[in-house]
Every structure is written in structure tokens, then in C-alpha cells.
Amino acid sequence: MKPYLERVPASPDSSWSMLNRRLDDGIPFQWHHHPELELTLTLNSRGHRFIGDHVGSFDGIDLVLVGPNLPHTWSSSERLDPALPHVALVIWFRQEWIETITRSSVEFGAVAALVARAGAGLRFSTAAAMALADDFGRLFDLPAPQRLLAMLGILGQLAEDADAVALSSEAFAPVERDAGAERIDRVLTHIHQFYAEEIRLDDLADVAALSVSGTHRLFSRHMRTTISEYIIRLRIGDACARLSATGQPIQHIASAVGYGSLANFNRQFRRLRGMSPRDYRARFRL
Template sequence: MKPYLERVPPSPDASWSMLNRRLDDGIPFQWHHHPELELTLTLNSRGHRFIGDHVGTFDGIDLVLVGSNLPHTWSSSEKLDPTLPHVALVVWFRQEWIEAITKSSVELGAVAALVAGAGTGLRFSKASAIALADDFERLFELPAPERLLAMLAILNRLAYDAEAEPLSSEALVPMERDAGAERIDRVLTHIHQSYAREIRLEELAGIAALSVSGTHRLFRRHMRATISDYIIRLRIGDACARLSGTNQPIQHIASAIGYGSFANFNRHFRRLRGMSPRDYRAKFRS
């Protein structure tokens, strides 16, 4: 369940991208990340949502904003209406792009605050999802200039959703983009591809083209976490997905996500989830 770096296809007539995804067989589990923020409206589908180290359920309609480079996926279990497809309406946009727009427009201050707080991922209320569903569908029918204005209007309305709920742990979230952005992207990509095995600090330093201490400082500046804590949270997030979505034995899960010591796995899981892996599986399924 290693997340892969997804390359979002650019739009020929817009500065952001979108996808109208309709699937008969369900939304597949595809654990991935990308530099773009992602706003996804899911319709006519029931299943599980995985955002960073968050695991939750969705039922019928789900509206979520995913932060930059935050690993995520949805996974369907069934349709609500079997005669219609599973639907995922997806919008991607770069943080630098939306920040440039909001910084030059005081009217969009609420949108700026929304984007600034989206790094952990945000699940919006069902009421907001229902109210905006038709507007979201219409995005795919509008010409590019009107589409931009309609998308900004959607973001502005979401910015006032008082029931919006943060999802993942703050420690998983890139906090800034600066001259070291390309270095941290390379390091994150390697960690996301390799966290289920031992990753040596010298290995990451070589990828960042920095010293070990310089790589530590780069990581803490961008991620507000140590490298080891970031890897632990990725591993426990993977464990949560496996505990909730598979029947794999718990010891097998611990080994598969990189724990040679079952005791360490239990200790880290309790620290981050407040319960044992066995209790988590039982509570989630109940």
C-alpha cells in the first residue's frame, strides 16, 4: 500500500485541472499523492476514505479537500443506486496559484484561510456537499472563464462551513514551499515509496543533495515533524487501512509495514490511536 506520485494532467484551457470519473465497478484503492490540492465530490458510492493517517467511511455523498502531497484514496464497497455509476468529481489546483489569486483579492480572504488550513485534509459537512453538488456538476459544462469563477464561488462557500472537520495528523503535512521545495518533494517521494523498509538517513541525504543534518533541518522546516515520526505516522496509517479493510493477521500487518518488532508496532499504534490494533479493528468493524 505504498502511495505513488501521481502526475496530474494539465488542462489546455485552464490553470487548474478536473476529472469527471464515473465507474461501474467502484472506486479502486489507489494510494497516491501529488503536489496539487484536490477537491473531490463523491456521489452514489459507499466505502472507506483514507487521507494521510485518517481512515473513515463515506456514504452516498462525500466532499473533501486534500492538502498538497498528502497521501490519500477512496475505496468503494457498493453503490447506493445500482443502476447508476460510482461518481468522483475531482478538481486539482496548485497552492501557489490559488495563493497568488487570494493575496491580490481581499474579497477572497476566506478562501485564503481555507487553503491555508487544508494541509491536513478537510471533510465538509453533508449539508454543504448536498448544497453544492449541482454547482460542482455544472463546472464540467462551463467554458473556462466561467468555470474559474464558479470554482472560486464553491471554495468561498466551503470556507464558511463551520462543520468542516480536519482529517489527518498535522505532522504529515508539508507546511511551506520555498527554495527547498524540489528537494523535499524528492525526499517525500522516496519515503512514500519505501517506508515499509528501513530507510537510512544517509540515503535521504543523498536524495536531497544535503548533509544528514541539513536534511533533518529541511524536513522539519517543511513538515513540522522529524523524519522518523513522519515514517511512523505513514506506517500506522497504512496499518489502519489494512486493519479496517482486510482480514490480514495483525502480526502480518506489522511486518508488512516495516516493523521487525511487534511490541514497537503496538506501542506506536497505541500512542497515535489511543488503543491497540486489535481494539481498533474491533471498534471500526462494529
Template sequence: MKPFLERLALPDGASWATLNRRLDGEIPFQWHHHPEFELTMTLNSRGQRFIGDHIGNYDDGDLVLVGPNLPHSWCSAAKVEETAPHVALVMWFLPQWAAPIGGVFTELRAVAAMLERARTGLKFSDTAAAEARPLIEALFGLPPDERLIQLLRVLALLSRDAGAEPLASPLAVAADQPANRGRIDRVLDHVHRRYAEKLSLEALADIAALSPSGLHRLFLRHTGQSVTGYLARLRIGAACALLSGGDRPIATIAADVGYDSLANFNRQFKAQRAVTPRQYRQRFRVGG
């Protein structure tokens, strides 16, 4: 299954959409993208989030803003309270909002700047997410006009979050031919699902119905990096999630994310994170 283009239907009398998603079983991996910004708060759930080439752990109260056409998915591992459902409070709004917000409403220029930063995804700090949570929860019960004002309150609050963290590496946001969008989507879906396996450029080129050099150019245009660079970032991101979430041996984690050589894993990890896997785990545990 390739990452599908999700087409959102706006409700009558509204310029944006919301979803109060409640799942008793699990939040399934559904790799998709859409032209709208997406602000998602995840409640009573723990697992992993996939945004572009980012993989990270999420927990109760996680709050993320995803940019237009940036492929993403959540995948739950457990609930916080077993008798209650997984909850995703989702807000979608058009990228066209950014220009008037920053150009007409001077007071909201910080919001426009945040939306620009969010084109590759933003994870908000726990403090900002906790402050925004009651506003977001109340938003879903308001009439359309008050709901819009409440969303602007939330965005203004989040625009002041100095602890917001970028997630994915830069992805091209320019429009592309549909055939090329389909090609890159098929390859990204395959890479995200099988990043721990041996993936050759030739096999990925076959999936895209391109030559290896053609896939290389397409990949650079869409992701700003080579296939091998993207794959390495994805593997190290998965390793970070495993290192911060348990006590499994580092050699086992290296193998689980696709590295046959522990030495190579350590080199790649330090090149991307500027610390060794052992130092990363230790810093995470002490809160640094």
C-alpha cells in the same frame, strides 16, 4: 520518480481550472504537488488517498480539499460499478483567492478560514459531501461566470461542515530554494513508496545528496517533524486503513507496514491514536 510539480494552464476567460477525469482502468499513484488549492470529489471508485504524511481509505463520494504545494495522490483499488469509469471531479484555484475572500467579502470569512485549515488537507464529512455533490456535478456544465459563482456556493457550503477532518501533519508552505524542494521531494517520494521497508537516515540522506544532519534539518523545516516521526505517522496511517478495511490479523498488518515487533507497533499506534489497534478496529466497526 520524484513527486512532480504540476503546472496548470488556465482556460481562456477563467481564473481557475477544472478537470472531469474519467478512467476505465484505474486511478494510478502519481505523487505530485502544485501551488494551487485542489478540491477533488472521487466517484465510482474505492482505494487509498495519500496527502502529505496521511494515508486513508476513500470511497464513492469522497471529497477532499488539498492545500498549496502539499504532495498528494490517489490510488484506486476497485470500482463501485464495474461497467462505469473511475471519476475524479477536480477544481484548482489560486491561494491568492484567500486574502480577498476573507478581507473584502465579509460574508465569506468562514471560507477564508477553511482555506487556511486546508493547507494540510481537509476531508469533508459524508453529509457535507453528499450535499455538495449535485452542485459540483452541475458546475462542470456551466459557463465561466456561473461556474465561478457555483464554486463559491460549494466552498461556502463546505465552510459550514463541522465534521471536516484535517489530514496531514503541518507542512511548511514558505518558498524554498528549488534545489531544496527537489531534495525533499525525492526523499518524500522514496519514503511514501517504501515506508514498509527498513529505511535508514543515511540512505535517505544519500537520496537527498545531503549529510544525515542536513537532511534532518531540511525535513524539520518542510514537515515540522523528524524523519523517524514522519515515517511512524505514515506507517500508522497505513495500518489504520488496513484495520478499518478488513479482518487480517493485527500482527500481519503490523508486519505489512514495517514493524518487526508487534509490541512496538502497539506502542506506536496507541501513542498516535490514543487507542490500541484492536480498539481502533472495533470503534471503526461500530461507527465510533
């Protein structure tokens, strides 16, 4: 279940991208990440969402803003109305692009604050999702200039949702975009690809084109955590997805996410989740 790097399709007439996804067989589990922020409205679907190290359920309507390079997926189990498809309306946009807009327009101060909070993922209230569902759907029929204004309007309304809640731990939320942004993106992509294996610090330093100590400083500045703790949380997040979505034996899961020692896996899982993997699986399924 390693999160693969998704290449978001560019739009020929827009600075951002969108997708109207309608599926009869359900939203598949596709654990992935990308540099863009993603705003996804899910309709007529019931299942589970996986955002960083968060695992939760959704039912009927779900509106989530995912931060840059945050591993995520939805996985649906059934349609609320069997006569209609599962629907996922998706918007992608670059953090640098939205920050350029918000920096130059004081009117978008609340949107800037919303984007700053989105690093670990935000789930918006059901009331906000229902209020914006029609506006979200109309985006796909608008000409490009009106579509941009409507999208910014949606972000402005979401910025006022006082009931939005963070999903993943802060360890998955980059703090800032600066001169080291491209380096941290390369490091995160490497970690996401190989976290279930042994990752040598020398290899990460080569990826970042820095010394080992410089790579540590870069990672700590952007991610507010250490490299080792980030990898642990990524592994345990993968384990949570497997425990909740599969019947794989716990020993197999521990090995698949990078733990040769079941005892060490159980210890790290209990530290982060407050219970054993077996109890987590039982409670999640309940």
C-alpha cells in the same frame, strides 16, 4: 499499499485540472499522493476514505479537500442507488497557483485561509456538500473562463463552512511553500516510496541535496515533526488501512509496513491510536 506518485493530467485550456469519474464496480483502493491540492465530491457511494493517517467512512455524499503530497484514497463498498454509478468529481490545482490569486486579491482572503488549513485534509459538512453538488457538476459543461470563476466561487463558499473538520494529524501537513519546497517534495516522495523499508538519513540527504543536519532542519520546518515520527505515522496509517480493508494477519501487516518486531508495532500503534491493532480492527468493523 505504498502511496504512489500520481501524475495529474494537465488541461490544455485551464490552469487547473478536473475529472468526472463514473464507475460501476466501485471506487478502487489506490493509495497515492501528488503535489496538487485535490477537491473531491463523491456521490452515490458508500465506503471508506483514507487521508494520511485518518480512516473514516462516507455514505452517499462526501466532499473533501486534500492537501499537497498527502497520501489518500477512497474505497467504495456499494452504491446507494444500484441503477446509477459511483461518482467522483475531482478538481486538482497547484498551491502556488491559488496562492498567487489569493495574494493579489483581498476578496479571496477566506480562500487563502482555507488553503492554509487544507494540509492535513478537510472534510466539509454534508449540508455544504449538498448545497454545492449541482454547482460542482455544472463545472464540466462551462467554457474555460466561466469554469475558473465557478471553481473559485465554490472555494469561496467552502471557506465559509464552519463545520469543516480536519482529518489527518498535523504531521502530514506541510507548513509552508518556500525556497525549499522542491526539496521537501523530493524527500516526501522518497519516504512515501520506501517507508516500509529502512530509510537511511544519508540517502534522504542525497535526495534533498543537503547535509543530514540540513535535511533535518528542512523537514522540521515544513512538516512540524521529525523524519522518524513522520515515517511511524505513515506506517501506522498504512496499517490502519490494511486492518480495516483486509483480513491480513496482524503479524503480516506489521512486517508489510516496516516492523520486524510485532511488539514494537503494537507499541507504536497503541501510542497513536489508543488501542491495540486487534481492538482497532474489531471496533472499525463494528
